[in-house]
Amino acid sequence: MTLKTQPQTYPILAPDNSWGNQKLVQEVTRRSGTELSRCYQCQACANGCPFVTGMDFRPNQVIRLIQLGLRQEALTCRTIWVCVACHTCSSQCPMDIDIAAIMDTLRLMAVEEGVPIGKPNIIDFHEEVLRSLEKYGRAHKLGIMLGYKRQTGSWLKDMDLGLKMLAKRKLELFPSRIKATEEITELFKCYWRETP
């Protein structure tokens, strides 16, 4: 694997210690259930993360953003969306900080607050999955991939792979659906994002 070497630069951002942003550390700490003030920037999380090359801020930098009260930067970064919650960081942190839980919390906060999404194609994908779940109660992968391609306009990407998977019958043409769809519809009432 060829890892792109990233220059060790920290973004220069002025700490925002105004009252409203002091609350960010507290809020993330409370919601994630992990003590992020323990972080001393050893960067074990960044070095272990399999996806660090796709991130704008390394995981330890995201923790620093929270400590500095930089709400906007923390909630709009790419990093929180690239994280798949594999928990490599959490298991390697010498201070026992559950970094993946922090990412999870920031994602939820970003969705709730309706901020611009740092990696829009990933939220498009999640929404496409939810559309499938709302309709069928189960994930219909072919439908999800087609919907995702429609949203992102990436029709040709992975076309050969899609055909190969169809040939191997790994993509079902028709969805497997549940009978009591009304129970699922009811559950989706709390999901407040617009679904077309």
Add this chain to the structure above:
Amino acid sequence: MTSDMRPPLKQLDFSYFPGCSLATTSAESNHSLMEAAKILGFNLIEIPDWNCCGSSSAQTMCRNLALGMAARNLSLAPPTRPLVAMCPRCLHYLRSAQRCLKQDSLTRMELENRWGRSINVEGEVIHFMEVLVRYGLDRLKASARRSLEGLKFVPYYGCTLFRPPRLKQERYFQGEMENILVALGATPVPNALTYRCCGSFLSATDPELVTPLVNEIVHSAELSGADCLVTACAMCQLNLEIRRTIKSKIPIFHFSEILALALGAEDYEKWFVRHIVDPRPVIRHLAKAA
């Protein structure tokens, strides 16, 4: 955790939650699991009208939705028998929902009233591997009809089963796959990447981030001299097959396939034609020995 620390199996009836991957994309994993269960006399009773566990998408977008999706499955599984899942993420979300509803009786009652069913918050939710360990590796060995002698495998757990989220509150499965397959004659090759993340949903959204990782995992297995990787997660299996770009013929088995093969299942051709990397050359000598 050793097997003697766990309660032995009282019964061989289980509720079974297949999940979306095993029901569709990885149907071969489901078929081989059913075959293995049949041979061992396990009665895996599919949860009637089960729905998606919520997956990382619901978890990301709306907590209540994620909880409700997992809870509905718990409401359809009778508390009288353990609930078994094969997919590590499904297992995790079902367990998390169970733990959450145990504490949050208000939400639980609200959902129970809505559905007119009680939610199973006391019954066990376990992985199929745990069923095997509790069944007893000696009994398992006695049921084997095809020795896995000579098969060198990398036990590839992926992230969720090896390193469960909320580490301290979850059960570990490290070493379990080796214990089971060694009992069936195979040889583990642990000096490869056994729990490096497969890329999860980034395989669909950002394959350029996933390909180098998958190549690294497959390459490490090649270097270790193993014949194959065996994985406990259907999504890992798929990602390791579809996102590799290095020239490597090393196949990726579902754990259930290797298990069913050792137990003497005959319809393995049907599972293996669904693989993108043909695993048949590796098992040819095993199949003959049946």
